[in-house]
Amino acid sequence: MVQNQKTSSQHNSTLYISPLINNKNQDVFVTPPNPPTTLFDTPGSNHSSFFNLDRNNTNDFSRKNQETEPLSQVEKLRLWRHDALMQHHYRTAEYIGDKVLALTNEPNDAFWLAQVYFTSGNFQRAKQLLLQKPEFEKSVSCRYLAGYCAIKLELWDDALDLIGETNPFKKDDELQQRTSDGGVKLEASMCYLRGLIYANQNNFEKAKESYKEAVLVDVKCFEAFDELITNNLMTPNEEWGFLSSLNFRDADDNDELIRLLYTTRLSKYLNVLKFEEAEAILNEEYDLADNCDILLSKADHLYVQCNFDDCLAICEKILAKDQYNFNVLPNYVSCLHELGGKNKLFLKAHQLAESNPTSPMTWLAIGVYYLSLNKLAEARKFFSKxxxxxxxxxxxxxxxxxxxxxxxxxxxxxxxxxxxxxxxxxxxxxxxxxxxxxxxxxxxxxxxxxxxxxxxxxxxxxxxxxxxxxxxxxxxxxxxxxxxxxxxxxxxxxxxxxxxxxxxxxxxxxxxxxxxxxxxxxxxxxxxxxxxxxxxxxxxxxxxxxxxxxxxxxxxxxxxxxxxxxxxxxxxxASDLLKRALESNKNNSSLFLRNTAEKLFDLNKHTIQYKSKKSKMKNGQHLADITSSSNKFLTPSSNKTKPVSASARKSTTVNDAAGIRSDLNGSLHDVAHLAEELKRGDDSSDDDEVMEIESD
The missing domain is CATH 1.25.40.10 (Tetratricopeptide repeat domain)
Structure with missing residues (x-):
């Protein structure tokens, strides 16, 4: 019987039980000054990704690795299984993994064989394997993966039984304990799964608390942090307060980088200056100006400001680098809808329908396109889908x-x-x-x-x-x-x-x-x-x-x-206001014109009185003309014309109003002409006589 391997706890990650590092010197995870090779060879290498750790003996780092004990038969099989899994040779990984489990009967080997089933989509088979023996179920890693399988199968109650309704490992003195392998704590991962279960049960308050606990346990659990931010489960004040409570020491030397990256993901409703400062540091010191996630954070900022043109430009820049980046699509389709970009919406929706017909983002884009066309029934169908x-x-x-x-x-x-x-x-x-x-x-x-x-x-x-x-x-x-x-x-x-x-x-x-x-x-x-x-x-x-x-x-x-x-x-x-305007004009027009004629007559009264007899006769005739002329300007109501019925007036409002407006304009023109004649007197009057009167 093969000797039992070490088992992981809630404070470890799956790296702890990985055959890649099992029985290896811990210095494997110490970055050498000038490593001659990387952990994984570049494409085209003649060696597997997992068998070249001890190949080079040009420095102390490689010599330490060569001093380790030679691999046993089972360990070589484990590496074979692991490499096949990484290269997506699932049948090979399944075949060899099954033989390794038969030889060892250990929970770790059951976990890795279940990983093969899980990765190839056989969730029911993986769950059955992980729960078939009590010693497997006691393993933290096995229980975590079994719970994930139940989630994939949408067995929410079974998943919650496996993961636990609350965190069974929650102890105040252990929250700050760091992993020894540099990975994500299994405790944090299980808190994240608990959040997924509650979210799918529509218990969003418990989902939020589970996600928050996952990030508090291990700041490297980005999955939980992303769920909190993407789904806006916290208010802007809560988000910024939560960030200040995180322990970024779990990220080792990358604590500042991770803090800045997380800052750019927070709500842009508050602390805009802090966001801009974090963005500037990431651009200048870390050279991440063209990184899609940094650009997306900037697009979120512009969208909150309703600056749709600039937001659309950044979204298009991101899609030019990665046309299948789904994180940018909500902003992209929203900006196109706001700016009337129907053609671009159609193109993107068509591309998504061909490449990702099962993605909800595809049907969102199609729904927004039909909403832009005001085809509401079609839009509703695709939003529902x-x-x-x-x-x-x-x-x-x-x-x-x-x-x-x-x-x-x-x-x-x-x-x-x-x-x-x-x-x-x-x-x-x-x-x-x-x-x-x-x-x-x-x-x-x-x-x-x-x-x-x-x-x-x-x-x-x-x-x-x-x-x-x-x-x-x-x-x-x-x-x-x-x-x-x-x-x-x-x-x-x-x-x-x-x-x-x-x-x-x-x-x-x-x-x-x-x-x-x-x-x-x-x-x-x-x-x-x-x-x-x-x-x-x-x-x-x-x-x-x-x-x-x-x-x-x-x-x-x-x-x-x-x-x-x-x-x-x-x-x-508009109809009611026009009716009132016309009535007001009708009531005022006759009085206005009479007053205007009387004032003009009074201004020229002294000239009329001192004219010669011939002039007086002509002016008398002219005053008669004024009277008759003013009668022509009276409205139909003042001339006792037959009134139009209410229904007829309503149906012909526009035409009658146009005629009245034309008459009124003509009346004003005649009044002005009349005033000019009265000011200069009759054309046939004697200029000498007028001069004499003025000189007197």
Whole structure:
């Protein structure tokens, strides 16, 4: 019987029981000053990856390795099995591993044979092997792998029984104990698996605590750290506080590097200066400026700032280096959707469908493409398919909710947004969308509650600030509304001036000024919107028309309201305002023209009185002409014309208004001409007589 191997504990990694280092001198893991060879040969080597540790005797490092005892028969078989596994010769590894286990009957050899089954996808066979003997099940490494097999088989309760509902190794005096082999502690790995189980059982609070415990046990357990950050399981304040509690000494000489790398992964809502400092050090001292993960962190920062153009440029740079980098795809497809890049969305979705048809990210990209085309039924189908591949895929749930929101199905949208909020408690977006839905349903109190939660997480998103401004506008708190809109404009400085958010903020600010009776400020805002908009918004035109009505610019108001109805003929607001403008003009036009004629007559009264008899006769005739002329300018109502029925007036609003506007313009022209004639007197009068009167 072969002598038992050493067994790993929760404080070791699988390197501890690896045949590559078993019975080897510990100096194998000491970096030599100038090693003549690397641990693994370059491609094309005539030697296996595992049999060349003792080949070179040019320095003390290699001579120490040559002094070790020769390998036994079983050890050589183990190395053969291990090398076959690394080269993906699974049938070879399975065949030799089975013989090694038959010779030794040890848990470590059972673990490595199960690894062969696991890597080749035979999870049920691996689980059965690891649990067939009590001594195998007692091994920490075997129990860890058996639990992982149960997770792959989606046997969540069985997996939790194997891993444990809580960490059985949790002791305060051992949390800081470092591994002797430089790998990831099995205790941390089991905490990570526990988090996966709870997440798939929708117990996200326990999942978060398990992931946090995994990283606290061993900072090298990046899988757990990535789950915490990618899924936004912590608020921004919690993330930065958690980072300060980590023990980076587990990373040995790489403690500073790992701290900086982890810092770049944290939320960009807070401590932007620290993120920029970490990025600068990684770029300058570690030459990682072009590393995809560093670029992705920068893209996240730009996306939070709503700087979609620059974010898209960085995403495209990452995809040029690695077109199958799935981590960048949520930012990439979101930016394309915001910027209207339908062609690029189609191309990327087509590529993903061909290369990765089972990835939820593929169906997310397809769903976003159809959402950009406003084909909501198709988009909903593909978002739903993405959630089937990954029920906890928050991005797909948000897209799924967007399709209901676009159709006005508020209840279904709220349900989907609420589930996304459970998945992503550390991001502000689900609460923002919930607030927007309740606002559309006129639930101001609930809307403000959700928007406040979103604001507490991210106070720099212009969309959040805009929505809070709208809430205060409806509450008639105009000073607070103006403050939020001004803050939103400052936060939107990175946006294109023609973006929907930027236009909405300016329009809303204009409405605040309009209601606060700051008419000229409101006009400036509305005119700015019209200047940058690609299309005329009837609501903005109606608001401008209303302001001109308040200012007494009736003709200007009529013109603008006609423009609004030309864009949207059935707009009730523009129709009502135009009706009021026309009625106001109708009531004022006759009085205005009479007063104008009387004032002009009074100005020339003394000239008429001192004319000669001939001139008086002509002027008398002229005054008669004035009277008859002024009668022509009276509105139909003053001339007792037959009134038009209400229904007929409503159906012909645009045409009647155009005719009235034309008559009024002609009337003003005739009045001006009349005034000019009265000022200079009759053309046939005697100039000498006039001069005499003036000299007297």
């Amino acid at each position: 993405a959630t089937l591949f990954n029920p906890n895929f928050g991005h797909a749930w948000i897209g799924f909710a967007h399709t209901f929101a676009a159709e006005g199905e508020h209840e279904q949208a709220i349900s989907a947004y609420a589930f996304a909020a459970r998945l992503f408690p550390g991001t502000h977006l689900p609460n923002l969308f919930l607030g927007m839905q309740h606002l559309q349903m006129s639930n101001l109190s609930l809307s403000e509650e959700y928007l406040t939660v979103s604001y507490e997480i991210c106070d720099s998103d212009p969309l959040v600030l805009n929505e809070l401004g709208v809430i205060n506008f409806y509450k008639n708190e105009l000073a607070k509304a103006e403050l939020y809109f001004q803050e939103a404009l400052g936060a939107a400085k990175h946006l294109n001036s023609d973006s929907k958010i930027w236009i909405s903020i300016h329009a809303n600010l204009g409405h605040v000024y309009r209601r606060a009776n700051q008419s000229y400020k409101a006009l400036d805002c509305f005119n700015q919107v019209l200047k940058i908009s690609h299309t005329s918004d009837p609501n903005i035109l109606s608001a401008i028309g209303l302001i001109h009505l308040k200012l007494g610019n009736i003709f200007k108001a009529i013109d603008i309201l006609h423009d609004a109805l030309a864009v949207a003929p059935s707009d009730p607001v």
